[in-house]
Amino acid sequence: MKKLSNTQVAARLEHLPDWGGDDSVIQKEFRFSDFIEAMEFVNLVGEKAEDLGHHPDICISYNSVVCMVTTHDKEGVTEADFKLAGMIEAANERVAGE
Numbered sequence: 269m270k271k272l273s274n275t276q277v278a279a280r281l282e283h284l285p286d287w288g289g290d291d292s293v294i295q296k297e298f299r300f301s302d303f304i305e306a307m308e309f310v311n312l313v314g315e316k317a318e319d320l321g322h323h324p325d326i327c328i329s330y331n332s333v334v335c336m337v338t339t340h341d342k343e344g345v346t347e348a349d350f351k352l353a354g355m356i357e358a359a360n361e362r363v364a365g366e
Contacts, residue, residue, distance in 0.1 A: 271344035280350050287353060291344045294353060295336040298360055305363060306331050312359040322352050 272280070274291045281287050287296045300306040306328055313335065317323045325336040335356050339346040 269339070269342065269346045269348060271339070271342045271346055277345050284350070284353055284357065289345065293336050293338040294345055294349055295334060296353075296356070298333045298335070300331045300333070300363070303330050306333050309333055309359060309363045312363060313356055316355040316359055317352060320348075320352055320355060322348050324352060324356065 327334045337349040
């Protein structure tokens, strides 16, 4: 799997609302009603990431969760990161929709 260029990353980010980044990392901040909901999201992301075998960096502060995605061994963003970002979005929809 090849590292994507800034142009390729920017084109793919157009399909991921509120995600940002460049060829080194893509990221998004998610906000929840409280800490419990934020942790539910983090745990769901963890399960999906484990299934995929590709893990994000996650920072949590009360009801705010920032997910940062990169392919460390490629030193940048690859297609695998966009697949994981899609799974993170699905986790958010699941938690926010409850």
